[in-house]
Amino acid sequence: MVQQPVSADESTWSLLPAVGDEWVSSTNRYIVATAVILFFLLSYISTPRLDPREPPLLKPALPLIGHIIGLIRHQAKYHVILYRRSRQSAVTLPMLTGKMYAVWDPTMITTGLRNKNLSTTPLLVSSTPPLTGVGKETMDIIRGSNGDCAMVDDILLKTGPAMAGAYLQQMNAAALSDIGDYLSQIDEASVPDLWMWIRRLMVLPTSRATFGHGDPFSKDPALEQLLFDFANDIPKLVLGFIPATIAAKGYYARAVLQKAFIKYYSSRQDEDSSTSGFVKVRAREFRGYGVRDDDIGRAEIMLPFAVMVNTFPALFWFFYHVMSRPNLVERIRKEVEGIASRTAEEATLDLTAVDKTCPLLVSCYRETLRLSNHQVSTRTVLKDTVLTDSKGKSYLLKEGTMVHFSICASLRNIEFWGEDVETFKPERFLRFGDKKDDVDPDRPGGPRAMRTAFIPFGGGQHLCPGRNFAFAEMIAVIATLTLGYDIEPENGTWELPTLATASIVDAITKPTTGKKLPLKIKRKREWKALRWRYRI
Numbered sequence: 015m016v017q018q019p020v021s022a023d024e025s026t027w028s029l030l031p032a033v034g035d036e037w038v039s040s041t042n043r044y045i046v047a048t049a050v051i052l053f054f055l056l057s058y059i060s061t062p063r064l065d066p067r068e069p070p071l072l073k074p075a076l077p078l079i080g081h082i083i084g085l086i087r088h089q090a091k092y093h094v095i096l097y098r099r100s101r102q103s104a105v106t107l108p109m110l111t112g113k114m115y116a117v118w119d120p121t122m123i124t125t126g127l128r129n130k131n132l133s134t135t136p137l138l139v140s141s142t143p144p145l146t147g148v149g150k151e152t153m154d155i156i157r158g159s160n161g162d163c164a165m166v167d168d169i170l171l172k173t174g175p176a177m178a179g180a181y182l183q184q185m186n187a188a189a190l191s192d193i194g195d196y197l198s199q200i201d202e203a204s205v206p207d208l209w210m211w212i213r214r215l216m217v218l219p220t221s222r223a224t225f226g227h228g229d230p231f232s233k234d235p236a237l238e239q240l241l242f243d244f245a246n247d248i249p250k251l252v253l254g255f256i257p258a259t260i261a262a263k264g265y266y267a268r269a270v271l272q273k274a275f276i277k278y279y280s281s282r283q284d285e286d287s288s289t290s291g292f293v294k295v296r297a298r299e300f301r302g303y304g305v306r307d308d309d310i311g312r313a314e315i316m317l318p319f320a321v322m323v324n325t326f327p328a329l330f331w332f333f334y335h336v337m338s339r340p341n342l343v344e345r346i347r348k349e350v351e352g353i354a355s356r357t358a359e360e361a362t363l364d365l366t367a368v369d370k371t372c373p374l375l376v377s378c379y380r381e382t383l384r385l386s387n388h389q390v391s392t393r394t395v396l397k398d399t400v401l402t403d404s405k406g407k408s409y410l411l412k413e414g415t416m417v418h419f420s421i422c423a424s425l426r427n428i429e430f431w432g433e434d435v436e437t438f439k440p441e442r443f444l445r446f447g448d449k450k451d452d453v454d455p456d457r458p459g460g461p462r463a464m465r466t467a468f469i470p471f472g473g474g475q476h477l478c479p480g481r482n483f484a485f486a487e488m489i490a491v492i493a494t495l496t497l498g499y500d501i502e503p504e505n506g507t508w509e510l511p512t513l514a515t516a517s518i519v520d521a522i523t524k525p526t527t528g529k530k531l532p533l534k535i536k537r538k539r540e541w542k543a544l545r546w547r548y549r550i
């Protein structure tokens with residue numbers, strides 16, 4: 015057989031790929047084998063050994079850090095993504111070499127939030143220094159001489175009563191009087207950006223009702239934007255790692271806010287009779303434990319956060335959901351006409367029994383909270399605890415582990431709310447309180463199922479103490495606007511605003527600042543030139 019001559023080039027080319035293939039494929043095999051071993055090793059290291067009674071393990075696609083990346087990326091909504099994917103009541107999420115529980119079943123969440131073995135205190139205490147920058151002296155007081163953190167528990171226990179009864183009445187009266195004054199000035203207005211308009215409308219009525227005549231927000235209007243800058247950067251600030259670099263905006267905002275609040279507490283403005291019980295009672299408690307005024311100012315910048323950061327976006331969505339439906343506006347207007355009275359100078363809305371007099375308005379309020387809430391309530395397990403889900407299955411939560419109770423998953427659970435869970439349904443809550451509806455009350459959308467799953471303000475010992483104040487403010491604004499004004503989008507169509515990231519530290523998702531939703535607002539002829547007043 016005659017061999018064909020091979021040119022140098024051909025031989026080189028024919029040989030090279032052969033050597034290359036072998037080399038490349040053996041290298042590839044090596045890399046792949048190492049990667050596989052590494053993957054299994056990481057998977058093994060990051061797989062916590064569980065008691066069979068603990069919630070089942072939900073492994074991330076990427077070992078060790080998959081869930082951490084998911085939470086950073088999607089924040090609170092990560093729970094809804096995982097819940098929809100796994101349809102479990104509760105799971106164990108492996109993270110680095112540890113674990114965390116995520117609870118999504120409404121019954122388990124409701125009972126978990128009431129359980130005394132599941133506490134907010136460890137996380138609250140560990141996040142206080144990076145979040146507020148209070149000094150060692152105050153941290154020693156916060157931790158207590160025997161480590162029982164008695165002051166934290168005492169303050170939280172006293173906060174609820176400080177926002178009820180006469181205290182609540184004083185706060186509601188002050189806020190609604192200011193809101194009425196502000197709305198009374200509007201005859202015809204162009205609103206270039208609804209989100210900013212809501213914030214401007216609400217900030218001073220809310221801050222004055224809370225902090226009284228010495229209110230720092232009244233003295234410096236720049237604080238409002240700084241509060242939102244601080245709020246946006248809280249997830250980074252709590253890391254306590256080079257905050258001035260990784261959370262520059264929030265870091266600066268916190269410094270300015272704290273300066274104003276240190277001045278407020280140091281000059282004892284909290285003791286003025288115009289200051290709410292909410293502020294007063296807490297400051298008294300801090301001082302009783304020996305905390306200095308400057309550190310009260312540092313720690314209590316969480317108060318304007320609590321008072322404003324959820325109510326304002328909730329009001330934005332309430333406004334949007336109602337006003338973008340002209341038929342709904344008409345129906346609510348009819349309800350509100352029934353609670354309105356007038357003199358030559360004033361129009362008064364009687365909000366004393368608004369649940370009964372304006373059921374559709376209140377149903378829309380609740381439906382708004384259901385759809386705009388992304389709250390995750392975090393607890394640490396102090397003692398091994400068993401929680402049982404709605405189907406009767408029990409799960410063991412082990413001491414020392416952190417738990418995320420996803421209120422958002424509860425508010426969007428199809429088995430409790432029905433197939434239309436993602437839709438804004440104005441009438442959804444009309445039968446909410448109907449205890450006589452006993453035709454399968456636990457059916458999806460049935461009154462008992464809704465009562466279990468509707469927990470926008472949390473529950474148990476840490477049930478939001480500000481819920482009645484938020485309700486009064488939001489109902490007063492929407493009742494007045496539906497009754498007294500014609501509101502239309504500037505460009506003729508109601509564009510659905512987009513949502514900002516659902517921050518793990520607050521409860522209500524803000525709109526993004528991208529879409530402005532410009533509007534035209536015009537007072538109705540029959541309500542012209544009257545001052546808005548409220549009976550509460």
Ligand code: HEM
Nearest residue numbers: 170320321324325328389391470471472476478480484521
């Ligand atoms: C729409 C408005 C609001 C929503 C959706 C909301 C939601 C919540 C939720 C879900 C919790 C429980 C957190 C947990 O379980 O860890 C909470 C706690 C709290 N809220 Fe609100 N909130 C609102 C308005 C307010 C207002 C207006 C105030 C004050 C005037 C306030 C003050 C507080 C405080 C101090 C706590 C902590 C209670 C504790 O840990 O014992 N909130 N809020």
